[in-house]
Amino acid sequence: MKSAESKENEIELRDLPSVDLVMKTRTAEAYAAEYGRERTTRRVRSVIEGLRSELSDGAVSGTDRDSLLKNVENRLAEELRSERSSGIRRVVNATGVIIHTNLGRAPLSAEVLEAISEASGYCDLEYDLETGKRGRRGRRAEELAAELTGAEEALIVNNCAAAAVLVLTSLCEGGEAVISRGELVEIGGDFRVPDVMERSGAKLVEIGTTNRTKLEDYEKAVSGETKLLLKVHPSNYRIVGFTSAPSVGELAELAHSRGLLLYEDAGSGALVDLSGLGLDDEPLIRESIAAGADVVTFSGDKLLGSIQSGFIVGKVDVLARIRRHPLYRAFRPSKIVYAALESTLVSFLRGTMFEDVPALRMLALTGEELAKRAADVAAELKERLGGIEDASVAVIDGSSVVGGGSAPASHPSGKLIAVRHASVTANELEKKLRGFDPPVIARIENDAVVLDLRTVDVSELEVVKSAVCEAFR
Numbered sequence: 001m002k003s004a005e006s007k008e009n010e011i012e013l014r015d016l017p018s019v020d021l022v023m024k025t026r027t028a029e030a031y032a033a034e035y036g037r038e039r040t041t042r043r044v045r046s047v048i049e050g051l052r053s054e055l056s057d058g059a060v061s062g063t064d065r066d067s068l069l070k071n072v073e074n075r076l077a078e079e080l081r082s083e084r085s086s087g088i089r090r091v092v093n094a095t096g097v098i099i100h101t102n103l104g105r106a107p108l109s110a111e112v113l114e115a116i117s118e119a120s121g122y123c124d125l126e127y128d129l130e131t132g133k134r135g136r137r138g139r140r141a142e143e144l145a146a147e148l149t150g151a152e153e154a155l156i157v158n159n160c161a162a163a164a165v166l167v168l169t170s171l172c173e174g175g176e177a178v179i180s181r182g183e184l185v186e187i188g189g190d191f192r193v194p195d196v197m198e199r200s201g202a203k204l205v206e207i208g209t210t211n212r213t214k215l216e217d218y219e220k221a222v223s224g225e226t227k228l229l230l231k232v233h234p235s236n237y238r239i240v241g242f243t244s245a246p247s248v249g250e251l252a253e254l255a256h257s258r259g260l261l262l263y264e265d266a267g268s269g270a271l272v273d274l275s276g277l278g279l280d281d282e283p284l285i286r287e288s289i290a291a292g293a294d295v296v297t298f299s300g301d302k303l304l305g306s307i308q309s310g311f312i313v314g315k316v317d318v319l320a321r322i323r324r325h326p327l328y329r330a331f332r333p334s335k336i337v338y339a340a341l342e343s344t345l346v347s348f349l350r351g352t353m354f355e356d357v358p359a360l361r362m363l364a365l366t367g368e369e370l371a372k373r374a375a376d377v378a379a380e381l382k383e384r385l386g387g388i389e390d391a392s393v394a395v396i397d398g399s400s401v402v403g404g405g406s407a408p409a410s411h412p413s414g415k416l417i418a419v420r421h422a423s424v425t426a427n428e429l430e431k432k433l434r435g436f437d438p439p440v441i442a443r444i445e446n447d448a449v450v451l452d453l454r455t456v457d458v459s460e461l462e463v464v465k466s467a468v469c470e471a472f473r
Helices: 004-014 017-023 028-036 038-059 067-087 112-121 138-150 160-172 193-200 215-221 248-257 285-290 315-324 327-331 335-350 358-363 367-384 426-434 456-472
Strands: 097-099 152-157 175-180 186-188 205-208 226-232 261-265 293-297 309-313 391-399 399-405 413-421 444-445 449-450
Touching: 004 038, 017 028, 017 038, 017 067, 028 038, 028 067, 097 358, 112 335, 138 152, 138 285, 138 309, 138 335, 152 160, 152 315, 152 327, 160 175, 160 193, 160 226, 160 261, 160 293, 160 309, 160 315, 160 327, 175 215, 193 205, 205 215, 205 226, 215 248, 226 248, 248 261, 261 285, 261 358, 285 293, 285 309, 293 315, 309 315, 315 327, 367 391, 367 413, 367 456, 413 426, 426 444, 426 449, 426 456
Parallel strands: 097 399, 175 205, 175 226, 226 261, 261 293
Antiparallel strands: 152 309, 293 309, 391 413, 413 449, 444 449
């Protein structure tokens, strides 16, 4: 004889709504409108089965037919929210990290977005409008890159890692590449220079020590198997103190006297002098070319401030060898990348990069500008949070970060906003900011949520203020 509890459980299971009934709810209709009825039906079945399992285990009890339907709909609504947040979403970067890898690195300018839109349909990617014949892919962007760096030729690929792989495979496969131990870096995401060289078929010859490498170390290491000398800019760290390393010019002279090539991986890609902004340890690509480097690679989405891409610039005969390599076709970018880079490089050409390129504009913000912005936002927050006794808003001294592995020793100073709640932890407040629409990403320092407005566009200030106010409710 069945127990009363067993009979009650059977009744609850019979009261579970059918898939058809759930599909008629507003939540299911909204889900289907975004992701299609077939996928929504699968989700509904999954939700019902999950609830059925909980009822059988006794985890949920004492519900009637209407309550079970509401339960299923609520669970489906949660799945819909999760679905919507699982893809790429716009966020507001209030961390102060300008080139934030996790947040998409350099933000794109309005001019770049317009160029992308222009290229989104049919475009003259590989078509010569004058002759009516096939043209060279990426010609305009590569010509601009060569002009701005003083190189004879330029080649664009989909990122700087691809550029390094392509250069080493094209120029050093089966041969030796001489490199200082102090430059055997891990750039990020487990991307290590030694691993790249190994995959390219080049044999790594390490010389010198971590902090000091002399020109004679390179001279002694050159053998009949050596094909190039390699110099890698340690983008994401610095060794200070008792250090030394040969200059690009010295290495170029040595390489050419031995019939070798000099390849420099410059990393972040500074096209203009940024020393006035505190970035005095980033190599200028034009200076490396002028000093005699045969080939230089750098990123397009760091200090260049554009879309993800990798540049290879240097001597025309060297780049011709690289362009002919079969891997080039695998690494070449799309029309969208070429369009974005053209627009960005034109800004550098006309000298308006600090106005046009968001990353450089943020980097160039003065302390006075940041102080006024922080004071204005803090004053309004205090006014809007005036009724909340435990809320605290203060303007504090702090610093930003260039990010993206660029200029690790540079920390631009400025005024920040610190918000606290006497009975809510900083972690909870930060989580609430992330849950806002659009999410606001901040950082935590000294048990306070800190907002660095250097990386917040003026058009996003109202979003930040609304998110903070919502977090305190």
